[in-house]
Structures are given as C-alpha cells and as structure tokens.
Amino acid sequence: MAPASKDVFTVHHRVTEADRARANGHRGGILWFTGLSGAGKSTLAIELEKALFGRGYRVYTLDGDNVRQGLSADLGFSPEDRTENIRRIGEVAALFAEAGMIVITAFISPYRADRERIRARHPGYFSEIFINAPLEVCEARDKKGLYRRARAGEVKEFTGVSAPYEAPLAPEVEVRTDLSGVEACLAQLLQYVDRTLRLPAAEGAGLRGPQQAGG
Numbered sequence: 420m421a422p423a424s425k426d427v428f429t430v431h432h433r434v435t436e437a438d439r440a441r442a443n444g445h446r447g448g449i450l451w452f453t454g455l456s457g458a459g460k461s462t463l464a465i466e467l468e469k470a471l472f473g474r475g476y477r478v479y480t481l482d483g484d485n486v487r488q489g490l491s492a493d494l495g496f497s498p499e500d501r502t503e504n505i506r507r508i509g510e511v512a513a514l515f516a517e518a519g520m521i522v523i524t525a526f527i528s529p530y531r532a533d534r535e536r537i538r539a540r541h542p543g544y545f546s547e548i549f550i551n552a553p554l555e556v557c558e559a560r561d562k563k564g565l566y567r568r569a570r571a572g573e574v575k576e577f578t579g580v581s582a583p584y585e586a587p588l589a590p591e592v593e594v595r596t597d598l599s600g601v602e603a604c605l606a607q608l609l610q611y612v613d614r615t616l617r618l619p620a621a622e623g624a625g626l627r628g629p630q631q632a633g634g
C-alpha cells in the first residue's frame with residue numbers, strides 16, 4: 420500500500436541493522452505462524468518465545484486478541500477486515516524486526532495473498548511457518564468451543580467451516596502438530612531460528628544455550 424500522502428519522507432538511522440545484530444547476537448526476523456484455529460499456533464508461539472528468551476534472544480509474540488483489542492479494534496472478520504488486520508500486523512512485526520527483534524506472529528492469517536504481500540514487502544525478515552494439523556484434529560480439540568459454535572451457525576465466517584483457509588505452498592518450516600508433540604515441534608522451530616537468525620559467536624555478542632549444527 421502506497422502512503423496516502425505524497426509528503427512522506429524516509430529518515431535514515433545511524434544505528435545500522437548490522438550494529439543491532441552484533442549487539443544482540445542475532446538478526447531480527449518475523450516468524451509468521453499460520454494455520455487453522457486449534458492447530459497450535461499460540462501454544463508453540465508461547466513455548467518458542469520462552470525458549471528463545473532463555474537463550475538470550477530478543478523476542479516478542481504478537482497474538483490474536485491482544486491485537487484486536489488495540490491496533491485493530493475497529494476491524495471485524497469480513498475478508499476485507501481480515502486482510503487489513505493482517506497488513507497492520509505485518510507492518511508492526513516489520514518494525515520490531517528492524518529494531519533487531521525476533522517477532523513471532525500467531526494469527527490464522529487464512530489468505531495466501533495477504534501473507535505473500537508481507538513477504539514481498541519485507542523479504543529479508545519474513546519466514547512463513549505452517550502450523551499444520553488436519554481440520555478434523557483441530558475440530559476435535561476445539562479448545563475454545565468455536566468449532567461447535569461455528570457448526571451451529573453461532574459464529575459466522577469461521578475459518579475451515581464457513582470461511583476458507585489457504586495453506587502455504589512453500590513455507591520455510593512446516594510442523595505437524597497432529598503427528599509430533601509440543602517438544603518435538605519446538606525443537607524443529609528452535610533449530611530453524613538457530614540456523615537462520617543466530618550470528619556465529621565470533622561476530623556477535625554470543626547467546627546462551629547450545630549452538631545447533633550449522634548455526
């Protein structure tokens with residue numbers, strides 16, 4: 420989206436991205452979780468945040484209701500509003516990443532085009548993480564009772580029931596939460612972060628915890 424006003428200028432920082440990465444021991448990035456309701460996005464986001472923080476990473480999670488209470492309080496669940504919600508979250512996540520942090524986003528984000536738009540705008544930061552479990556499994560979990568209410572027609576435009584979910588075509592990581600437990604999924608995610616965002620100790624401040632192979 421182009422700025423609405425032409426009188427918009429860019430300010431150039433004198434602390435560079437590389438400066439921030441060296442100080443932190445890792446680069447900034449967006450770990451964009453996507454998947455059906457109940458697939459395990461929030462569960463794994465919170466576990467990953469804790470594990471990364473414990474290793475010295477600067478990390479923050481953006482998750483559903485917190486964002487809809489503030490940043491997107493004016494938006495509903497129509498396709499247009501979902502798209503705008505995801506656009507805003509993408510821009511906020513990119514600001515965190517520019518500040519040097521790892522930001523985990525845990526939103527269904529059902530539309531492929533919305534996710535690809537964020538990737539296209541912030542290609543150096545964006546990683547798509549598919550938190551995948553079949554609809555039947557997510558529906559059987561029904562942690563929030565939303566599937567039952569959606570089937571009863573009490574919740575409109577519910578992803579997987581009465582609104583589409585467009586699965587990633589080439590995600591950087593896919594975890595199958597119906598086949599692997601939380602610990603195994605978490606290990607897969609930690610390995611990806613160590614491999615792609617961590618600086619070799621010689622270049623950065625150095626982080627706690629085991630350096631993964633290839634990291």
Ligand SMILES: Nc1ncnc2c1ncn2[C@@H]1O[C@H](COP(=O)(O)OP(=O)(O)OP(=O)(O)O)[C@@H](O)[C@H]1O
Binds near residue numbers: 458459526595600601
């Ligand atoms: N390997 C796994 N990873 C994550 N969650 C799992 C796994 N196995 C079972 N679960 C369970 O699945 C449920 C996932 O719920 P969670 O709230 O994390 O889903 P969500 O994707 O954030 O859904 P929503 O989009 O509605 O917020 C939890 O009850 C969790 O304990």
Ligand SMILES: [Mg+2]
Binds near residue numbers: 462482
């Ligand atoms: Mg959630």
